[in-house]
Amino acid sequence: MANNKTKHPLGIVIFGASGDLTKRKLMPALYSLYKGKRITQSFFILGIGRTQYTDSNYRSYMQKELAEFVAKEDQDKDWMDSFMSQLHYLSMDPSVESDYETLLNRLKELTGEEQPSNLLYYLATPPSLYGVVPLHLKKYNLNGKETRIIVEKPFGYDLESALKLNEVYTSVFDENQVYRIDHFLGKETAQNILAFRFANGIFEPLWNRNYIDYVEITAVENLGIEQRGGYYDTSGALRDMVQNHLIQLTALMAMEPPLAFNETDFRNEIVKVYNSLSPLNQTDLDEHIVRGQYMASETKKGYREEKNVPADSRTETYIAMKLGISNWRWSGVPFYIRTGKQMPTKVTEIVVHFKAAPHQMFHCAQGNCPHANTLILRIQPNEGVLLRVSMKVPGSGFEVKLTDLDFSYDKLGGLPFGDAYARLIEDCIAGDPTLFTRGDAVEASWRFFDPILKYWKNNAAAPLHGYPADTWGPLESEAMMNEHNASWTNPCKNLTNKDLYCEL
Structure with missing residues (x-):
């Protein structure tokens, strides 16, 4: 269970909030944590994307998607409504540096802080933005010691690009602030x-x-x-x-x-x-x-x-x-x-x-x-x-x-x-x-x-x-x-829920 206690609310900022990963995986996961009382501090979620949404429009859109991607037995109207009240949206272009001033101002409103610090960024964006977003965050001092950033795979396209990405992240964050995720x-x-x-x-x-x-x-x-x-x-x-x-x-x-x-x-x-x-x-x-x-x-x-x-x-x-x-x-x-x-x-x-x-x-x-x-x-x-x-x-x-x-x-x-x-x-x-x-x-x-x-x-x-x-x-x-006198072990074509493996 999370035990990260702080007097400041946790801001979960999702870049790529109108994308497929967010609706299929991230929002259902956050709802699960919320309903299970495994987020033990006050928090809000700020979705960021190029698609034009208001807070209200985004909540309606996400509530419809969660009805599909959250298991029926876990769907509870009161919990869902409460979760949706934590949800906000900001339309901006993550590749444009000047748009991050708008992000800073929105975070000030949501946190009540002049320099928001307790932030968790999730890059659910195309890999082309992985090296861009951190530098823009740094420009507006949105990379304080309390911030963490989750980066999806692939981290780099080859060795050269991975080395460059690591250089970018180490220039913006400490290694313990960078979370390169592999959901496996x-x-x-x-x-x-x-x-x-x-x-x-x-x-x-x-x-x-x-x-x-x-x-x-x-x-x-x-x-x-x-x-x-x-x-x-x-x-x-x-x-x-x-x-x-x-x-x-x-x-x-x-x-x-x-x-x-x-x-x-x-x-x-x-x-x-x-x-x-x-x-x-x-x-x-x-x-x-x-x-x-x-x-x-x-x-x-x-x-x-x-x-x-x-x-x-x-x-x-x-x-x-x-x-x-x-x-x-x-x-x-x-x-x-x-x-x-x-x-x-x-x-x-x-x-x-x-x-x-x-x-x-x-x-x-x-x-x-x-x-x-x-x-x-x-x-x-x-x-x-x-x-x-x-x-x-x-x-x-x-x-x-x-x-x-x-x-x-x-x-x-x-x-x-x-x-x-x-x-x-x-x-x-x-x-x-x-x-x-x-x-x-x-x-x-x-x-x-x-x-x-x-x-x-x-x-x-x-x-x-x-x-x-x-x-x-x-x-x-x-x-x-x-050459090893071996062959692949191929599972059954139609695996059933009750069978672990094919009959011999």
Whole structure:
């Protein structure tokens, strides 16, 4: 629970308040915190955007949107009306410096202070404004020591731009005022990876190259780019998902135990993983990375047919990579990561493949020979944990087959998971940056991925494989794993709410 006590009201200032992220994620998260009494100080929300709204018009618009994006059981008229009374709007252009004088005056009215200070800025804007807004805030002294700023991904377009952005932010704020958000780290199931590893003595001794053969990390969607063609074609799967979400999950799986779970020790271990990623040479770029682009199927159109996408676009909608981590714990253990659009289902999960028993003395049951144990950590949907082990088949003889030992979160009695954005915004209000990305981690990540982007940019002949929508990506991604005698673990096409995984 937030405990940031101050005599001044907290001003939550959202740049991009008329945009999609605000109505779908930020306002529902803030309403959840308010209704749950997890914002323990007086506050107001000031939305900023180019769209013309009055306070009253904006409240009406947002109330209509919240009716769609807040769960029905959480909608309460009295709470909603009270929340809306905290909502204000200012029409201005965030790219124009002189407009910030209007912002300053409005904040003076709302706070009653000559120099408002207890402010939380959220940049829900196009990335082109990430380096502009802080400098304009500084011009009007709206960057005091009590202010905090949340910046959405992607933080930078490549290494050079990320370094420049960090320079901008360090010239305006202290590092502890900057909250680079990755909503994956706000998910209960992502945080539970740490609890699973470090709160259970039976797993940590096995969590190394002596017992683990390889690791898969998958985050795929069964949708296309929807209405984001203009943005996505300048980003692609690597910038949109791999450089932030997937590499964060890799770090949670591979990191050393922190001395304590706090903003310094935890984030130090994250950076160590990024710095340990094995650099990719020219051969690796062709053999250990498969990029693809979805094509039309019988029922779905291809990427190049999407709105605002050039007909000759070479932007990837699918990435599969083989990563190595050069340290004592993980030397020789490949991490296979993949993400893609228009996959058969939506799922984010981690599959840990343990090494097989050194000698197999039992018979196969009905041709189903025992395999090495696998551990599946499902981030979404059907959140849970599954361990596949070999067990004896009942009856005469001594045949064994794989069976599942599984746990799903709904077995905790319906306890709510909580919203990732609500959790992270609450942490920011409390001044806790532990689950946010530190500047040196952003730079370390980009140092690894930047050569890949440069290679694609400078080599028009770099492979880009097509794959039909509703399939598991290019066949080349399977071939990439063959050298390890492995294959991707593909979930069921139609995951149900009660099943964690497909039947064997």
